[in-house]
Structure formats: C-alpha cells, structure tokens
Amino acid sequence: MTHYTYKPQxxxxxxxxxxxxxxxxxxxxxxxxxxxGNLKAIGRLLEGEDARKAADILRGNLCGGRGTSCxxxxxxxxxxxxx
Numbered sequence: 001m002t003h004y005t006y007k008p009q010x011x012x013x014x015x016x017x018x019x020x021x022x023x024x025x026x027x028x029x030x031x032x033x034x035x036x037g038n039l040k041a042i043g044r045l046l047e048g049e050d051a052r053k054a055a056d057i058l059r060g061n062l063c064g065g066r067g068t069s070c071x072x073x074x075x076x077x078x079x080x081x082x083x
Contacts, residue, residue: 001027006077011063013039013070016077024051024082034070042071051078 006016013034019027026046031039046054055078063069 002081004077004081006073006080008068008070008073008077010066010068011070011073013073016070016074018077020051020081025049026051026054026078029074031070039070042074051082055079055082 001019001021003019004017007014008016011034013031015032016029017032018029021027025048027048029043029046031043055075058071059075059079061069061071061075063072
C-alpha cells in the first residue's frame, strides 16, 4: 500500500489523502476542507474501487464556474499517482 497526498488547486479543499494498493485500488480517501458531507461520501463510494476507473468517471466534473471541482482534482491526483 502506498500513501499519497495531493494539494488541489482552485477548489475549497486544501488537501487530498489516499492510499493505493498493489492492484491500483483506492483506500482511506479523505479530503481536508471543502464540502464535508459530500467529500466523505466520495470517499465511501470509492473505497476499494479501481483508481483508473474512478479518475475516468470524475474527470471534468465542474463546480460553480471554477473550471474544476474537488472530484476533478481527485482525478488529477489519481492520474498523477498512476503515471
């Protein structure tokens, strides 16, 4: 299991923490800051899910005219980790 920390840009959350196991599955996803309930729900929904599939689903999700969202930033974090 490898731990990752990502600093999102242009959103309310300040940090994204998660682990990827040897099979590329997400564990322990947590956002610091942002919309607490919604971001906890994303963490629960993605627990044990394939990181590439999750990134593909979340990529391009926008929030309030920012040109990104916490979910979109998570896709960038996952893409970076999987590169």
